[in-house]
Amino acid sequence: MAGTPKKKPTGSHARRLSRDLIVETALAQIDRAGAQSLSMRSLAQELGVEAMSLYRHVHGREDLLEGIVASLMDDLVSDLDEELAQHWQGFLQTVAHRVRRIAVEHPKAFPLVATRHPAAPWLRPPLRSVEVVNTFLSTLIDQGFTDKQAVGAYRAFSSFLLGQLLLEATVRGAETGPVEEPLDEGDADIPEGDGQTTLADTAPEVRRLRPLLSEDRSDEEFEVSLEALLDRLNRELTQ
Amino acid sequence: MAGTPKKKPTGSHARRLSRDLIVETALAQIDRAGAQSLSMRSLAQELGVEAMSLYRHVHGREDLLEGIVASLMDDLVSDLDEELAQHWQGFLQTVAHRVRRIAVEHPKAFPLVATRHPAAPWLRPPLRSVEVVNTFLSTLIDQGFTDKQAVGAYRAFSSFLLGQLLLEATVRGAETGPVEEPLDEGDADIPEGDGQTTLADTAPEVRRLRPLLSEDRSDEEFEVSLEALLDRLNRELTQ
DNA sequence: TGTCGCCGCTTACACCGTAAGCATGACTAG
């Protein structure tokens, strides 16, 4: 550059580079445009830095993604083991709502939490950290669950959260930025006759029920399903 | 080329190129090494063809993936609307087991089914085709479900399948080829003290229950959860 | 005033998806 600036402009990038800052910025970028469009280069640019600089603080793209899901889920552990764990139902409800909050706030990032392979094969998304699972299990066992029941509850709970929240995140993520170009819709194969007419012909029920199908009852559905799960666990507990 | 071969060697690639063949081969490659490692070039190579030739039959990578999930799920519709739809519980059970079969046979591909955005916002994975959803809804409504109940059942059922099967697929997919290199485990940050010792210290319950956590009860869990869901729907139906 | 280590930069490479155009063979009309 001409002029040999003695002090760097320091225009936009205020904070110093660090793993936390990188992860945080990456998450913001994913929230904005989806995980697909996050690249080391674009991330570096947003940080006012060259791509290779990121590798000082992050092992690579995979490690970065791992860091993102970890940072998302670390908010869970923070203040969990309190007086909160006195009734297991309340405990499960709190955990469920916290995880849901994460999914709703970061719909584009949640598929990562759901899909990424856990650190150990006996950890199941979305509760992927050893600490959380430990709190989960010991809370239940302290309140009368047998070992087997506690593990079963962990699995059922994981499955419930995963299904419910991944669905919700998919919907919310799609409506918050289907910026994907109209996909050309050219030729190249599969003429695919008129969609609307086809729908009325071959799927009248779907057509008729479309308003109902499009309604957003996710809050209510989550509560109801969670309640059903808790009932089931309770029934199992008291045999 | 020297020799101007009059007939092509026809050594390895027997069948002619077609969308179905391409999709089929791509699915095989995903089953083998995961979706991450599927590239147009490697796929073309396996077909004994140049990458750009694929674009005659497929709009691009996205369209290819779409074709793969469609081909996976098309096996559902084939013989669904039969005498099978006489009891909705049996119907749901059949559908559930068929989808599960798909997930178990293609654990590395199932995340695509789960994660990919559906064609319409009111379609929910893994039942992503209009035909299947239509059969689903009309079957239930024919047997006494109100519109709202049927739609609710569709949502609950989707959520159940998605959670249960994505978990199962993740586990099975991981054990069937964690070919991922040991990830270097170098330095660059986060010293991360000895893992085993840390686990015993901060997560004694997890350590104690590890054998139980590692057990594979997926068949049984699937049946039990499905049963619970059907019970719940039935209770809702008969109020 | 060294000198040493961190931290970001530069360069380079292999690989990716895909736009655009060309070569070739098979099939059909005259």
Place this chain on the structure above:
DNA sequence: CTAGTCATGCTTACGGTGTAAGCGGCGACA
């Protein structure tokens, strides 16, 4: 039999991606 059309696969080329390897400068401490 010839000429024309068309489907199919190949070649070339471009911009983008993750990342290995080494360099440079700058602040901190002796």
